[in-house]
Amino acid sequence: MKRNLLLASLLLFFSCKKDDNQPAATNRNNSLAYVITDNKFNFSFFNTALTVTNFGNTFFEKGPYTVLIPDNNAFQQSGYSTEKDVAVEKGSVLNNMVKYHTLNGIWQLDKLPFRFNQPITTVSGAQLFVTHWVRNQDTIITINGTRVTALNMPASNGLIQVINTVLNPLVQDKLSDAVAAEPTLTYFNVALQQAGMKDLLRGVGPYTIFAPNNSAFIAAGFPTTDSVANTDPAVLKALLQFHILANRRFVYDYALSTDASGQSQQTMLNNSNTTVNLINNGDNGITIQGSGNTQPCQLVKSNVLTNNGVLHIIDNVLMENF
Known part of the structure; x- marks a missing residue:
C-alpha cells in the first residue's frame, strides 16, 4: 500500500512539473501582448511590428520583460505615416527594432540612481543608455536621449515604458566606423x-563627436x-x-544639465571650451560654438549611437580665438 502511494505521488509530481523547454504560462488576459494589443490608440504601430x-x-510568455514602446506619434515622426508603412518594412529592420526595445527582467527606470547614461543590455545584446535626472523639480528619464x-x-509578465521616439539600434560598433560610413563626413574622416x-x-571611450x-x-x-590630406597632422x-x-552626451542631456541661462561650457579634448x-x-x-565662431554651429544630424560614444554632425567647423 505504501509503495502504491509513493508511486502515485511521484506520478503526480512529474505530471505537474513545468517542462523547461516550453514557454511558461502567464495570465494571457493581462499579459504584455494583451495590453499592447488592447491599447490600439497608442501602440498600434508597435503592435504591427510585433x-x-x-x-x-x-x-x-512568463518573462518577465520590460518593453520600451514608442507611441504611434513617435513612429509617425520617424517616417512611418501609417501602420501599413510598418507592415511593409523589411523584416530584419523590424526584428532589430523590437528586440532593441525589449529588456529581460523588470526595469523600474525611476528606481535607477540619479545618473547620466547608465548602460542596460537589451535582448538583442546591444546596449542602450538611461538617464535619471531632475530638471526644474521634475524627475526626467531619458533613453538614448529620448524622453520616457x-x-x-x-502587465502580468512585465512592465511597459512609453517613449516619444523610435530608438535606432546600433548600426556601427565604434565611432571610427560611424564616421567612415557617413557620406557627408568624408573630409572629417580624411582629417x-x-x-x-x-x-x-x-x-x-566614451566620446562625443561634433x-x-x-x-x-x-x-x-x-x-x-x-587639401585636408596635405595639411600638417599636428594642425589637424x-x-x-x-x-x-x-x-x-546626447542632445537632451544638455537640457537636463544646463541652468536657467540656457547656456553651458564644455571642455573638449584639447582643454579648450565650447559653448552650448x-x-x-x-x-x-542645441547649438554649439567655439570662441572663434561668429555664429553658432547648427546640428544637422544628432544622436548617432555607437558602443563607444555618440556622433553629432554640425554645419560649421568649430574655431578658436588665439
Missing part, C-alpha cells in the same frame, strides 16, 4: 586619418579632401580635438 515579426508571441513619457505600465586619430575613436560635414570643411578653406589634430568630448546653447529650453535641440 505581428509582422511574430515577436509578439514572446510577450505571452509614461512609466511602469503593469582623422591624417592626424592619426582613427585609433582613438576605435577605443573604449563632426563638421563636408560643406563645413569647404567653407573653412579646404576645397578638396586632398589640434582642430579635431576641439570637436571631441571625453564622455557620452539650448534652443527653446532644449526641447528643440
Whole structure:
C-alpha cells in the first residue's frame, strides 16, 4: 500500500512539473501582448511590428520583460505615416527594432540612481543608455536621449515604458566606423586619418563627436579632401580635438544639465571650451560654438549611437580665438 502511494505521488509530481523547454504560462488576459494589443490608440504601430515579426508571441510568455514602446506619434515622426508603412518594412529592420526595445527582467527606470547614461543590455545584446535626472523639480528619464513619457505600465509578465521616439539600434560598433560610413563626413574622416586619430575613436571611450560635414570643411578653406590630406597632422589634430568630448552626451542631456541661462561650457579634448546653447529650453535641440565662431554651429544630424560614444554632425567647423 505504501509503495502504491509513493508511486502515485511521484506520478503526480512529474505530471505537474513545468517542462523547461516550453514557454511558461502567464495570465494571457493581462499579459504584455494583451495590453499592447488592447491599447490600439497608442501602440498600434508597435503592435504591427510585433505581428509582422511574430515577436509578439514572446510577450505571452512568463518573462518577465520590460518593453520600451514608442507611441504611434513617435513612429509617425520617424517616417512611418501609417501602420501599413510598418507592415511593409523589411523584416530584419523590424526584428532589430523590437528586440532593441525589449529588456529581460523588470526595469523600474525611476528606481535607477540619479545618473547620466547608465548602460542596460537589451535582448538583442546591444546596449542602450538611461538617464535619471531632475530638471526644474521634475524627475526626467531619458533613453538614448529620448524622453520616457509614461512609466511602469503593469502587465502580468512585465512592465511597459512609453517613449516619444523610435530608438535606432546600433548600426556601427565604434565611432571610427560611424564616421567612415557617413557620406557627408568624408573630409572629417580624411582629417582623422591624417592626424592619426582613427585609433582613438576605435577605443573604449566614451566620446562625443561634433563632426563638421563636408560643406563645413569647404567653407573653412579646404576645397578638396586632398587639401585636408596635405595639411600638417599636428594642425589637424589640434582642430579635431576641439570637436571631441571625453564622455557620452546626447542632445537632451544638455537640457537636463544646463541652468536657467540656457547656456553651458564644455571642455573638449584639447582643454579648450565650447559653448552650448539650448534652443527653446532644449526641447528643440542645441547649438554649439567655439570662441572663434561668429555664429553658432547648427546640428544637422544628432544622436548617432555607437558602443563607444555618440556622433553629432554640425554645419560649421568649430574655431578658436588665439
